[in-house]
Amino acid sequence: xxxxxxxxxxxxxxxxxxxxxxxxxxxxxxxxxxxxxxxxxxxxxxxxxxxxxxxxxxxxxxxxxxxxxxxxxxxxxxxxxxxxxxxxxxxxxxxxxxxxxxxxxxxxxxxxxxxxxxxxxxxxxxxxxxxxxxxxxxxxxxxxxxxxxxxxxxxxxxxxxxxxxxxxxxxxxxxxxxxxxxxxxxxxxxxxxxxxxxxxx
Amino acid sequence: xxxxxxxxxxxxxxxxxxxxxxxxxxxxxxxxxxxxxxxxxxxxxxxxxxxxxxxxxxxxxxxxxxxxxxxxxxxxxxxxxxxxxxxxxxxxxxxxxxxxxxxxxxxxxxxxxxxxxxxxxxxxxxxxxxxxxxxxxxxxxxxxxxxxxxxxxxxxxxxxxxxxxxxxxxxxxxxxxxxxxxxxxxxxxxxxxxxxxxxxxxxxxxxxxxxxxxxxxxxxxxxxxxxxxxxxxxxxxxx
Numbered sequence: 397x398x399x400x401x402x403x404x405x406x407x408x409x410x411x412x413x414x415x416x417x418x419x420x421x422x423x424x425x426x427x428x429x430x431x432x433x434x435x436x437x438x439x440x441x442x443x444x445x446x447x448x449x450x451x452x453x454x455x456x457x458x459x460x461x462x463x464x465x466x467x468x469x470x471x472x473x474x475x476x477x478x479x480x481x482x483x484x485x486x487x488x489x490x491x492x493x494x495x496x497x498x499x500x501x502x503x504x505x506x507x508x509x510x511x512x513x514x515x516x517x518x519x520x521x522x523x524x525x526x527x528x529x530x531x532x533x534x535x536x537x538x539x540x541x542x543x544x545x546x547x548x549x550x551x552x553x554x555x556x557x558x559x560x561x562x563x564x565x566x567x568x569x570x571x572x573x574x575x576x577x578x579x580x581x582x583x584x585x586x587x588x589x590x591x592x593x594x595x596x597x
Numbered sequence: 598x599x600x601x602x603x604x605x606x607x608x609x610x611x612x613x614x615x616x617x618x619x620x621x622x623x624x625x626x627x628x629x630x631x632x633x634x635x636x637x638x639x640x641x642x643x644x645x646x647x648x649x650x651x652x653x654x655x656x657x658x659x660x661x662x663x664x665x666x667x668x669x670x671x672x673x674x675x676x677x678x679x680x681x682x683x684x685x686x687x688x689x690x691x692x693x694x695x696x697x698x699x700x701x702x703x704x705x706x707x708x709x710x711x712x713x714x715x716x717x718x719x720x721x722x723x724x725x726x727x728x729x730x731x732x733x734x735x736x737x738x739x740x741x742x743x744x745x746x747x748x749x750x751x752x753x754x755x756x757x758x759x760x761x762x763x764x765x766x767x768x769x770x771x772x773x774x775x776x777x778x779x780x781x782x783x784x785x786x787x788x789x790x791x792x793x794x795x796x797x798x799x800x801x802x803x804x805x806x807x808x809x810x811x812x813x814x815x816x817x818x819x820x821x822x823x824x825x826x827x828x829x830x831x832x833x834x835x836x
Contacts, residue, residue, distance in 0.1 A: 399639040400602060400686050407644050408672040420637075420647040422672065429806045429830055432696055434813035434823045479647055513824060542810055580695035593635075594598045594693055 416473055417481055418588035424480040427543065432576065435541050436511040436562050443546055445495070445530065446565035449507075452500035459546070463532070465490045470529060472552035474559070475588040486536070487550055489529030492566070496524060503568035507575060508549050508560035516560050516575035517584070518551065520568065527553060530563060555586040555593070600637060601625065603661065603689040605681050611748045615714060616678045617653060617664045622689060625659045628652055630721040631698035631801070634661065634691030638673060648673045651718040651803075651829075652692065655728045661689070664748065666714035697801065697829045701726055705733030705760070705799070706792040710782065710812050712740045712804020716748050718829065719801055723756060732760040734798075738790045740782050740808065742769040764790050782808070784815040794820035803829040 412423045440459040447455040457465070467490050475481045507517050522528065531550040532539055539545030544561030551559045557577050578584050583592040591597060603620035610616050633651045654662035667678040681687070699707065699722045707726075709719040716739055726735060741747045744767060757763045766778035766786065778786055792798045800821055802812050809830045816826050 399600075399637070399643075399645065400688050401641055402638040402676070402687055403685065404680055405638045405640050405646075405676050407638070407640050407646050409644065420635075420645070422646065429810070431828060431830065433828055434817045434826050435810060436823070478649055542806075577696075581693055596598050 412483060416483060418475055419591045420593075421475055421479055421481040421588065424482055426480075427482060428476065428478070428480055429542050430476060430478055430557075431542070431561065432514065433512060437541055438511050438546060438562065440546060444564070445547070447495060447499060447568070448565060449567035449569050450501055450503040451568050455495070455499070462490065462530075462547075465494055467491075467532075468529065470550070472550070474552050474556050477555040477557055477582065477586070477593050481588075485534070487529065487531040488533035488536075489531030489547075489550055491526065492523045492528040492530065493526065495530065495566070499568075501568050503570055505569045505572045507567045507569065507573055508563050509565055509567060510560050511562040511564055514560055514562070514576050515573075516549075516558050517573055517578055518554070518558055519572075519585075522554065523549075523551060523566070527551065553587075555583075555588050557582065558586050598690050598693075600688045600690045602686050605683050605685045605687075606660075607683060608681060611664060612746050614746070615664060615666045615748050617662055618677060618681055619654075619660060619662045620687075620689065622659050622661050625661060626692075627656045628661075628692035629698045629700055630655065630725040631718045632692035632694045632721075633718070634663070634689050634693065636663070636673065636677070637688040637690075638676060639688070646673050649693070651721070653717050653721055653724075655721065655724045661691075664714065664717045664720070697803070697827050699725070699799065699801065701729035701731040701733070703799065704731070705735055706796050707733060707735040708787075708790075708792060708798045708800045709735065709737045710787070710800070710802040710804075710816075711737065712782075712808035712812075713742070713746070714748060715802075715804030715808070715829070715831070718803055720749050720752075722801070723753075723761065726761070727756055734760050734792065736762045736764065736790050736792065736798075738764050738766070738782060738786065740766045740768060740804070743767055744770075744772045744775075762790070782812050782815070784819055787812070787815055788819055794822070797822075797825065800826045801829075802826065804831075806830040
């Protein structure tokens with residue numbers, strides 16, 4: 397079906413290069429907040445990050461141990477399924493490769509789990525190989541609670557609901573277990589360049 | 598999910614900045630109260646823009662009503678509210694979302710907390726409740742800038758009763774003789790409007806981000822369990 401032309405619609409063209417803005421997205425300079433419930437507030441003394449599930453040996457870091465791990469500054473474009481994209485966002489975080497270094501597993505999937513009960517599922521290949529971080533700072537400042545602080549996943553090549561806020565760990569699994577939005581109508585994989593927003597896309 | 602052609606059947610002004618646009622959407626599969634749609638506009642040269650809007654109406658054949666606030670610097674909402682006339686066609690797909698939804702069979706008590714056009718998905722719930730003949734204990738606490746800015750004002754007046762309580766707060770200006778709330782929603786107001794956390798209400802909060810953050814925080818402080826508080830936020834953050 398050819399698209400319906402909207403009489404008199406001009407639109408506001410972004411000056412952003414089109415190879416950086418996926419289909420159906422618009423560029424924002426704000427940083428909108430999308431969450432399904434109240435913002436959790438976790439004290440750093442009560443925070444830890446764990447790797448569990450189908451691994452040879454579970455791992456756990458306190459906040460202090462986690463922050464002592466080598467971290468990277470990354471500048472990436474992010475894309476929210478609600479249509480906004482934000483270019484050149486600057487984060488600091490620990491690469492998931494660092495967290496999984498030396499972990500023996502036959503798992504092919506991970507579930508990010510979080511304070512507040514949120515979960516989201518990803519293929520293991522999508523969080524390894526320099527593609528994902530556990531981020532603790534945004535724009536040079538500690539990550540604010542409403543944006544997922546103290547730490548959130550950063551998986552910028554997928555829609556941003558895959559970058560779980562308030563993340564507390566990764567559970568590795570041989571099977572794919574759809575997470576919170578994935579059972580509530582949203583696409584299981586979420587590639588913004590394929591516009592995989594919803595079930596059936 | 599496929600794009601469908603939606604034809605405008607009616608445009609109804611709700612407030613100076615808000616209009617309801619009723620569409621006929623052949624093939625519409627039905628929806629649940631609280632769900633939203635994606636709207637797509639295409640310019641003559643092929644440029645496209647998409648936005649999401651909550652559905653305001655109850656399931657009724659191929660009819661889908663959207664209530665849209667005109668954002669001053671918006672790309673899509675001024676077109677929808679200023680340009681669309683009956684007979685115009687746009688593209689739309691949905692329904693989307695399986696979390697921020699309520700069906701009459703789930704019952705009450707319900708606490709609905711709205712800020713401005715955040716009332717739209719909550720109105721869909723209230724209308725679904727009425728359509729089902731439900732008398733579930735339902736409280737709507739609705740924050741608007743002024744009496745003129747209250748979306749669905751007359752309909753809410755008509756629907757109240759039979760277990761539905763509607764409480765307004767007007768944050769910027771109030772009509773003379775106003776005896777209702779005249780401040781931002783806070784914990785004290787939420788406690789007064791109720792229901793109490795011990796009654797385990799299902800709570801739905803929708804509005805601009807800072808509003809939803811403040812309300813959700815206050816609800817948790819009052820003792821509502823976080824997992825019973827469903828939120829939907831829109832607009833930019835304060836920072």
